[in-house]
Amino acid sequence: MRWIKLAALASLWPVFFVLVALVHLWVTVLRLPNRWKIISRLMRAFTFLVRTILNIKLRVTGAEGLAEPAGLVIISNHMSYVDGIVLGSLFPVVFVSKKEVKRWPVVGQWNRLCGTIFIDRRRKQKVSLLVAEMAAKLRQEANVLLFPEGTSTDGETMLPFQTAPLAGPLRARATILPVALAYRSVNDLPVTAANRDLIYWYGEMDFLRHFWSLLALKSIEVLVTIQPRIECARYPDTSAGRKQLAADCYQAVLGTRGLPVSEAAEPRPDSSTLLSS
Numbered sequence: 001m002r003w004i005k006l007a008a009l010a011s012l013w014p015v016f017f018v019l020v021a022l023v024h025l026w027v028t029v030l031r032l033p034n035r036w037k038i039i040s041r042l043m044r045a046f047t048f049l050v051r052t053i054l055n056i057k058l059r060v061t062g063a064e065g066l067a068e069p070a071g072l073v074i075i076s077n078h079m080s081y082v083d084g085i086v087l088g089s090l091f092p093v094v095f096v097s098k099k100e101v102k103r104w105p106v107v108g109q110w111n112r113l114c115g116t117i118f119i120d121r122r123r124k125q126k127v128s129l130l131v132a133e134m135a136a137k138l139r140q141e142a143n144v145l146l147f148p149e150g151t152s153t154d155g156e157t158m159l160p161f162q163t164a165p166l167a168g169p170l171r172a173r174a175t176i177l178p179v180a181l182a183y184r185s186v187n188d189l190p191v192t193a194a195n196r197d198l199i200y201w202y203g204e205m206d207f208l209r210h211f212w213s214l215l216a217l218k219s220i221e222v223l224v225t226i227q228p229r230i231e232c233a234r235y236p237d238t239s240a241g242r243k244q245l246a247a248d249c250y251q252a253v254l255g256t257r258g259l260p261v262s263e264a265a266e267p268r269p270d271s272s273t274l275l276s277s
Contacts (some may be wrong), residue, residue: 041096043092062225072138078152079153094115149166154202176245177229186198
């Protein structure tokens, strides 16, 4: 079964690589608006097929946001690269990723082709570029998927939300859709501390080894809880406004998960100082 899944994924990816490239050419030649809205919908089809191959089953609660959302920033807690497959199959999105991915062979080219927004959290002078790119894609009615924790975790606690990435939706006066992910079962057994690492990918885990193990799983079940939208227009575009927005987003996601709050419950200081008011 593992080899069948790998063969299916290996066949699917080059087909969509060519297809996305052709769509870019088509959009350019015809001078169509909303390039990234079109690409994001194509990517949802790709991600849905990946999810189907991996036999990841979703149970969705909260109907808000499921009627073809456009121009939203979708935020979620983060435990694994599987989160992107789950949410990317449910919503048409462009992703936000760390800048290092841009340099990865093949994967970097694929992400650029799909409109991924790359973030460099270490260089505050680059944050304005992140804000501009995110705002531009939101204006094209593409949804942006953001994991404000900044890294994946073991699911025991939820890290404070970084404030710098939220400057994009705040300055664009966008709407945020908070989503909470909770993995319920793996191979028809409840997810516990003993088996969660079959799904969760965090810390110094090796990606290839983890993904190879993931291919051997028979099934994964995940609960997706969609929370009420948060309007960024309610918040001032200042340092205090970003902190309050981060705190409200954090509580919106945390409220459906029942996780203990990490010791640093406030947004990370290093993030909040990346942008001037």
